[in-house]
Amino acid sequence: MCSGSFAKCLGITLIPLAVLCVLANILLFFPGGKTVSNNDYISEEVWYFGGILGSGLLMIFPALVFLGLKNNDCCGCCGNENCGKRFAMFTSIIFAAVGVVGAGYSFIVSAVAINxxxxxxxxxxxxxxxxxxxxxxxxxxxxxxCAEPQDVVPWNLTLFSLLLIMSGMEAVLCAVQGLNGLVGTLCGNCGCCGCCGGDGTV
Incomplete structure (x- = not known):
C-alpha cells in the first residue's frame, strides 16, 4: 500500500522534529544558557509551551499513527483487508488535522515571541x-x-526561530498526510461494505 508506506516515512520524520521542539522549548527556560533566580524573568511566551505541547507531545500521536498505517488493516472490513486499510487512512486524516493544529499553535507562539x-x-x-x-x-x-542575562537576545531568537521552522515543517508534513490519507481513502483498490461481499468479490 503506497499511501501507507508514504505515511510511515512522514511519521519517521515527525518523531525527531517533535523531540527537537521539546528540547528547544526546555532550553528557553534558561535565558542565555543560564538559570534565573525568578521565574518572572523568563519571557512569557516560553510558558505557553508551544514547543513542548504543540509541536512536541501533541505531534507524537499523529507520528505514531502514521508509522503504523502501512500494516494496519483495522481488523478488515466485512472480511476485506483493503477496505480496513482505507478506513485506517481515513482516521489518519483526523490525526493529521490534530498535528496541524498543534504545529500551528507552536508556530504562532514562536512568531509572537520573535516579534x-x-x-x-x-x-x-x-x-x-x-x-x-x-x-x-x-x-x-x-x-x-539587555544587560542581563548575557546573550539572551540571540539565545531566544535562535531557539524560537528553530521552533518556528520546525513547527512549520511539521504542519506541512501533517497537511501532506491529510492529502495522502484522502487519496488512500478514496482511491483504494477494492470495494467496501455494501458494494462487495465478505470475500471481497463484487
Whole structure:
C-alpha cells in the first residue's frame, strides 16, 4: 500500500522534529544558557509551551499513527483487508488535522515571541521587554538594551526561530498526510461494505 508506506516515512520524520521542539522549548527556560533566580524573568511566551505541547507531545500521536498505517488493516472490513486499510487512512486524516493544529499553535507562539523579543534586565535595572514590534531584528545595536542575562537576545531568537521552522515543517508534513490519507481513502483498490461481499468479490 503506497499511501501507507508514504505515511510511515512522514511519521519517521515527525518523531525527531517533535523531540527537537521539546528540547528547544526546555532550553528557553534558561535565558542565555543560564538559570534565573525568578521565574518572572523568563519571557512569557516560553510558558505557553508551544514547543513542548504543540509541536512536541501533541505531534507524537499523529507520528505514531502514521508509522503504523502501512500494516494496519483495522481488523478488515466485512472480511476485506483493503477496505480496513482505507478506513485506517481515513482516521489518519483526523490525526493529521490534530498535528496541524498543534504545529500551528507552536508556530504562532514562536512568531509572537520573535516579534515581542525577550524579557531581560535593561540598563536601568528593570526587568521588561525593551523591544517593540521586532525592531531589534533589523538593528543589532538595540540588543545592548539587555544587560542581563548575557546573550539572551540571540539565545531566544535562535531557539524560537528553530521552533518556528520546525513547527512549520511539521504542519506541512501533517497537511501532506491529510492529502495522502484522502487519496488512500478514496482511491483504494477494492470495494467496501455494501458494494462487495465478505470475500471481497463484487
Amino acid at each position: 515581542h523579543g525577550p524579557k531581560c534586565k535593561t540598563t536601568d535595572g528593570n526587568w521588561t521587554y525593551p523591544f517593540n514590534n521586532g525592531d531589534y531584528l533589523s538593528s543589532h545595536s538595540l540588543w545592548n538594551a
